Amino acid sequence: MANSKPPEAIPALVDRALQGDRRALSRLISRVENGGAEAWSALASIYPRTGRAQIVGVTGAPGTGKSTLVSEIAKYTRQHQPAITVGIVAVDPTSPFSGGAVLGDRIRMRDLAGDAGVFIRSMATRGSLGGLARATTDVVKVLDAAGFQLILIETVGAGQSEIDIARTADTVIVVEAPGLGDEVQAIKAGILEIADILVVNKADRDGVQSTVNALHTMIDLGKAPTSVLHHGQLTTLATPPQVATDRWRPPVLKTIAAESTGIAEVLEAVTQHRAYLSAHPEGQQRARVRAAIELETILRESLVQQLLDHIGPEALTRTIDQVAARAIDPYSAAKQLLA
Amino acid sequence: MDKKIRILIAKPGLDGHDRGAKVIARALRDAGMEVIYTGLRQTPEMIAEAALQEDVDAVGLSILSGAHLTLLPRVVSCLQERGLEEVLIFAGGIIPDEDVTSLKDAGVTAVFGPGTNTDHVVEFIRGQFQTA
Numbered sequence: 345m346a347n348s349k350p351p352e353a354i355p356a357l358v359d360r361a362l363q364g365d366r367r368a369l370s371r372l373i374s375r376v377e378n379g380g381a382e383a384w385s386a387l388a389s390i391y392p393r394t395g396r397a398q399i400v401g402v403t404g405a406p407g408t409g410k411s412t413l414v415s416e417i418a419k420y421t422r423q424h425q426p427a428i429t430v431g432i433v434a435v436d437p438t439s440p441f442s443g444g445a446v447l448g449d450r451i452r453m454r455d456l457a458g459d460a461g462v463f464i465r466s467m468a469t470r471g472s473l474g475g476l477a478r479a480t481t482d483v484v485k486v487l488d489a490a491g492f493q494l495i496l497i498e499t500v501g502a503g504q505s506e507i508d509i510a511r512t513a514d515t516v517i518v519v520e521a522p523g524l525g526d527e528v529q530a531i532k533a534g535i536l537e538i539a540d541i542l543v544v545n546k547a548d549r550d551g552v553q554s555t556v557n558a559l560h561t562m563i564d565l566g567k568a569p570t571s572v573l574h575h576g577q578l579t580t581l582a583t584p585p586q587v588a589t590d591r592w593r594p595p596v597l598k599t600i601a602a603e604s605t606g607i608a609e610v611l612e613a614v615t616q617h618r619a620y621l622s623a624h625p626e627g628q629q630r631a632r633v634r635a636a637i638e639l640e641t642i643l644r645e646s647l648v649q650q651l652l653d654h655i656g657p658e659a660l661t662r663t664i665d666q667v668a669a670r671a672i673d674p675y676s677a678a679k680q681l682l683a
Numbered sequence: 684m685d686k687k688i689r690i691l692i693a694k695p696g697l698d699g700h701d702r703g704a705k706v707i708a709r710a711l712r713d714a715g716m717e718v719i720y721t722g723l724r725q726t727p728e729m730i731a732e733a734a735l736q737e738d739v740d741a742v743g744l745s746i747l748s749g750a751h752l753t754l755l756p757r758v759v760s761c762l763q764e765r766g767l768e769e770v771l772i773f774a775g776g777i778i779p780d781e782d783v784t785s786l787k788d789a790g791v792t793a794v795f796g797p798g799t800n801t802d803h804v805v806e807f808i809r810g811q812f813q814t815a
Contacts, residue, residue: 367766370738378686443687444712450733451722457729464736468687468717 351375354386361490362393366463369490373465376486377479384642387482390489397431397488397495400614401513403475403535406501408521409545411452412601413610414498418462419455420607421494429461431492433483435476437500438468445469449498463492475499476508481638484512510538511637514630515617517541517610520559522551536562539594541613547598547606559596592620655681688716688812691739693730694723695758698748703775703797707743710801711808727754731761734770740812741771744791751778752785759790771811775799 352368354375360368376383400417402410411434418430434449445468456462465483472478476499487495499509510516518539536542536559544555595613599606621627652660663681666672672680692708694701701723708718719737721730734742742762744755755774762770774786775795783794792811795804 367735370736374689374738438717439712442713443715445717446708446712447717447719448722450719454722454725454729457726457732464733466719466737470687 354382358386358389373483373486376482379479383482387485390486393489394485397493398618399484399495399513401497401499401509401516402519403499403509403516404519408519409601410498410501410519411449413519413543413545413599414496415453415455416601416604416607417496417610420611422459422461428493429491431487431495432464433467433480434498435467435469435480435500438470469500476512481512507538511634514621515540515614517543519543519545520555521546522549522555540592540617542594542596543599543610544596545599545601548600552598556596563594592617689737689739690716690741690743691719691734691737692743693721693725694745695725695727695730695754696746696748696750697724699723700747704745707775707801707804710805714805727757727761730758731765734762734767735765739770741808744774746774746776752782755786755791756789
């Protein structure tokens with residue numbers, strides 16, 4: 345029974361997925377997620393139809409309420425702008441021991457069930473670090489090509505190293521909660537640098553204002569030239585003031601996602617950030633950096649694959665054995681294999 | 684390249700006991716599978732729609748409310764309506780032996796009662812997806 349049918353050819357699957365067949369879309373996502381040459385051929389064929397969706401990433405420490413916030417953003421959008429369809433990619437970690445995963449983000453998204461304008465897909469990281477699965481960007485492209493106008497990506501809740509999301513999303517929302525990470529956490533975490541919008545969720549809890557204040561302080565520290573300007577020391581600034589002041593300053597917003605409070609303000613900030621990116625050179629720069637990283641990733645993967653094909657599994661195994669037995673050092677071994 | 688067995692574990696109906704579902708989810712994860720867990724009080728439509736969006740190979744239904752003869756066949760037909768005929772369906776929970784035959788007739792491939800060894804469930808699923 346299971347797995348008895350041969351998999352459908354990619355071009356036919358792509359056609360049906362792009363025509364709105366949700367079953368085909370779901371299957372195409374799996375094929376793209378599983379990777380390999382057919383994934384690339386599928387992605388190449390849908391590529392002209394991508395680049396239209398607004399892509400919003402939601403990241404933050406575990407327990408801050410990312411899933412609930414994502415669900416509320418989708419719900420609010422569907423209620424107030426029913427013409428906008430929403431795709432959600434929710435990433436959870438793969439167990440490094442078993443290779444398996446429990447993907448539980450849908451539990452908090454049950455309000456979206458039954459809405460044909462929403463498509464939710466859970467992804468396991470499958471060994472990838474950095475908060476997203478290797479194929480998350482590719483799956484987002486599939487949803488984009490299939491016509492979803494707003495795509496929300498929820499990262500795993502690692503909280504301090506989720507740089508991947510900044511390379512995938514147009515706008516990154518970093519979610520914090522009172523009493524979880526204090527000022528020290530905020531300093532430590534590189535996560536603040538990737539934030540376009542900061543959300544302090546669970547704002548009905550004690551300590552909201554101190555979390556909000558801490559975040560504002562951190563943002564201002566990160567933009568030293570502007571604060572110097574505010575203190576009247578204009579002469580010490582080498583950069584022209586307008587360059588410093590027209591840069592995006594991440595707003596710090598308060599939400600109680602579980603009670604649907606503050607969601608409109610988050611979406612308003614997303615809209616403003618989108619307008620900023622399209623008007624400001626930073627938008628172009630970001631697009632270019634993203635293109636560079638994407639191309640480099642594909643080049644690296646193809647090179648490694650070509651190389652492994654060229655070397656062959658026997659020679660590779662033999663060399664690994666030699667290195668493991670310390671008969672040769674790994675640097676010379678690599679050099680020999682490349683020769 | 685990196686094909687994983689994907690399984691939806693769902694609780695249809697109104698009972699609020701999900702310990703069994705969580706134990707199975709954990710066991711399947713430890714066996715290297717990707718388990719999508721959707722939480723309590725799911726309608727057959729919600730379960731089938733989640734199975735579609737997640738492109739799962741199998742759906743495991745945990746039910747302790749006694750409504751299995753009503754709900755499980757409805758899950759099967761909701762899956763069929765969405766073109767998911769090939770998805771493997773199995774069930775667990777409080778299901779009397781005399782109901783097992785009619786559930787199997789309705790399209791539930793296997794029924795696991797209380798006290799089932801999780802290894803047994805893992806082996807059953809692996810057996811269904813054995814690739815040559």
